[in-house]
Amino acid sequence: MTSPGRRVVNCIVASALRMVVTAIWIVVFVIEKLFHGIAGYFTASPPTFHGFDQRHYQPDGEKAARKFLMEHPLNIFNVLSFGKFISDNGKCVGYRPAAKAPYIYLTYSELIERAQNFGAGLLQLGGQPNNDYLVGIFAPTCVEWTVAEYGCMAYGMVVAPLYDALGGEACFLVTDFCKLEIMICGGDAQVDALMHDGKFPPSLRTVITIHEYLSEHRKAKLEDFGVQLLSVVEVEELGRLNPRPLCLSKPDSLATLSFTSGTTGIPKGVTITHRQMLTGVMALAQGFLPLQFGPDDTLLGLFPLAHILEREMEKLIHLHGGKVGYISGDVLTNWFADAKDVAPTVFLLVPRLNSHLCTEIQSDLNKSLYRRTLANLGVAVKKVEMEHGIFRKDSIWDRLVFRKYQNMLGGKIRVGVTGAAATDGEILNYARAVLGCYIFEIYGQSETAGIAFSTPYGEMSAGHVGLPLPGVEARLEDVPELEYFARDGRGEVCMRVTFGSNGYYKMPEKTAELIDRDGWIHTGDVGEWQPNGYMKIIDRKKHIFKLNQGEYLAPERLESTFARSNFIQNIFIDGNSKYEFCIALIYPNYKELGAHTADPKSPESEVLVKALIKEELVRIGQETGMQPWEVPERIVMLPEPFSLANGCLTPSQKKRRDGIRLKFRDEIINAYR
Structure with missing residues (x-):
């Protein structure tokens, strides 16, 4: 027999063996379920919280913890003392000192010491x-960021976090407006x-760098402006040599600002007190019930620390004695490698990262028809389990196919959280099935300390953000210009929140627009x-816009739906009242398109790539019941993906x-020609 013939026979034999193995596993699965009561899948039995240890510390420890809270003021700095108590001075925050180096963790005592030294150093510098x-x-997310935050809290100072996406002009204006020194x-x-x-902002007189180095050019510039330059290490040493007693703020004192993004002029600084921050953390913990947290829990810090939801999640973990490991660089590049080392039990993802994760998984599964078939069957079966409250990682499907992808995130994840933007329900339930854990969907704004609604544990229906958290009242208000009326169950979401902001820093007119006389926060979202x-x-x-024929489009809803396509990495839908169609700006997923054309990035392939993507948009539009005008008529291929760096x-x-x-102003204009 010829060599090609042997290969054909080998392929047939291998396929037959796979089918036999699969059949055996399916029989084992059915027998396993019969012994565990398969009828429970199809009855209205109470949810089973499978595979979770609900007691992370003993009842005596819980009593002592409650006593500790009662004896200490509601102040963010005390979160570290509480975590130290619960964890018996365990690991607190971790970082990777160099590429591929193992993570190093500070204990709670070490972080407390560094924070106090840093805060005392700030006082020596005129704070x-x-x-x-x-x-x-x-600064980017890192241990020094947290040292600086708690250092300010130790001595009653207020944290004003900035971030790159605000842009240079906005950062300059905020620094000047807040008179930051x-x-x-x-x-x-x-x-x-x-x-x-x-x-340079005229009020700024001291710059403290995270690292000990800064280019000579920048040093010279700062010197020209008369600005003092030090490193975090130098400030900590200054505080160590000049210790000060703690000076903790009262619970209702201002703790931090959270600046809104995407605005014109000076970004608005949302004011958040110590009580509001910690009350929000407690509400979040109640929203996660029946799941509880403890010293064994680990969070992988992916969000920027300037984002209020990231800090809420970190405070939640630290209040229970757990630890946080910070991402070591670019999120999309490093998060899988970092997750393997940190081995988080809890993760917080934006929907974009959740979509990226699912795309990576599906792309890998598409390499093998056998594994893809097993995965599809496994997801279907696990969805039935999940509808009855069973979220686990020890099923036959996990052993056969999903364990590999669970290990991509360290293999220990037991609960996930997604927030900050709309989430596609199909992608969310796929991730829940593959990862074997429940993923909560959180909705909130900076004005509500980052949280307000959460899906209850075990809820599998998609397309909503769940119920108000404890301490949140919600109602809808008419938006007549868009024909949304509260009597029909639609309108602007308004909330009264016990942990909600008191308004915007030194902006009384903007505050009056945000909070009405009855204390309702007007979110600007239509619910x-x-x-x-x-x-x-x-x-x-x-963000709603009207087309020429009078039809309204909600671009964010459409983008969330179209983003489920594996061919699309980024999508932005826009419209103009002069035209009766909308357009889509798309950066393709070239890795996935590589299976359809040899070089999808080449100019010669652009027509084919556009055609493939257009087919996808039409297919998804038909499957989800969209109106014809909701499917983009014209596609613009973007030269680069959306990122923080390019301001998108x-x-x-x-x-x-x-x-x-x-x-992409020119590209949008050309799309209508």
């Missing part, structure tokens, strides 16, 4: 121990952003009550719609 004194932090900077990029148009009492976010007042994304990975329109 004032009161909640009228603001200290800026303009001290700024902790990540390095050259942040110093450059503050030097807007060759000027719809569902028959089961859940809230569905259907639109955004400011916020730190929470939301699209900066005005930024995208500005950057």
Whole structure:
């Protein structure tokens, strides 16, 4: 027999063996379920919280913890003391000191010591121990960021975090508006952003860099402006040599600002007190019930620390004695490698990262028809389990196919959280099945300390954000210009929140627009009550646009739906009242398109790639019941993906719609010609 013939026979034999093995596993699966009561899948039995240890510490420890809370003031700095108590001074925050180096963790005592030294050093530099004194932090996520935050809290100072996506002009304006005298900077990029148009904020007199180095050019510039330059290490040493007693703020004192992104002019600084932050953390913990947290829990810190939801999640983990490992660089590049080392039990993802994860999994499965078939069958079976409250990683399907993808995130994940933007329900349930854990969907805004609604544990229906968390009242208000009326169960979402912000820093007029006389926060989001009492976010007042024929389009809803295509990495839908169709700006997923053309990035392949993507848009539109005008008629191929660096994304990975329109202005104009 010829060599090719042998290969054919070998392939046939291998396929037959796979089929036999699969049949055996399916028989084993059915027998396993018969012994465990397969009828329970199809009855209205109470949810089974499978595979979770609900007691992370003993009842005596819980009593002692409650006593500890009662004896200590509601102050963010005390979160570390509480975590130290619960964990018996366990690991607190970790970082990777160099590429491929193992993670190093500070204990709670070490972080407390460093924070107190840093805070005392700030006082030596002229900082004032009161909640009228603001200290800026303009740096990427890292341990030093957290040292600086808790250092300010230790001595009653207020944290004012900035981030790159605000842009150089906005960072300059915020620094000047808040009269910041001290700024902790990540390095050259942040110093450059503050030097807007060759000027430097006049109030700023001290820059503290995360690392001990800064280019000579920047050092010379700072010296020209009369700005003192130090490193975090030098400030800590200064505080160690000049210790100060703690000066903790009262619970209702201002703790931090959270600046809104994507605005014109000076970004609004949402004010958050110590009580509001920690009450929000407690509400979040109640929203996660029956799941509980403890010293064995680990969070992988992916979000920028300037984002309020990231800090809420970290405080939640630290209040239970757990630890946080920070991402070591670019999220999309490093998060799989970092997750393997950190081995988180809890993860917080924006929908964009969740979609990226599912795309990577499906791309890998598509390499093998056998494994893809097993995965599809496994997802279908696990969805039935999940509808009855069973989320696990020890099923036959996990052993056969899903374990590989669970190990991509460290293999220990037991609960996930997604928030900051709309989530596609199909992608979310796929991730729940593959990872074998429940993923909560959180909805909130900076004005509500990042949280307000959450899906209850075990809820599998998609397209909504669940129920209000404890301490949240919600109602809908008419939006007559868009024909949304509360009597129909649709309108602007308004909330009264016990942990909600008191308004915007030194902006009384903007505060009056945000909070009415009865204390309701007006979110600007359009919601719809569902028959089961859940809230569905259907639109955004400011982002809806009308087409020439009078039809309204909600671009964010359409983008979320179309993003489920494996051919699309980024999508932005835009419209114009002069035309009766919408357009789509798309950066393709070239890796996935590589299976359809040898070189999808080449100019010769552009027509084919556009055609493939257009077919996908039409297919998804038909499957989801979209109106014809909701499917983009014209496609613009973007030369680069959306990112923080090019001003198209916020730190929470939301699209900066005005930024995208500005950057791709010419492409949008040409699309209508």
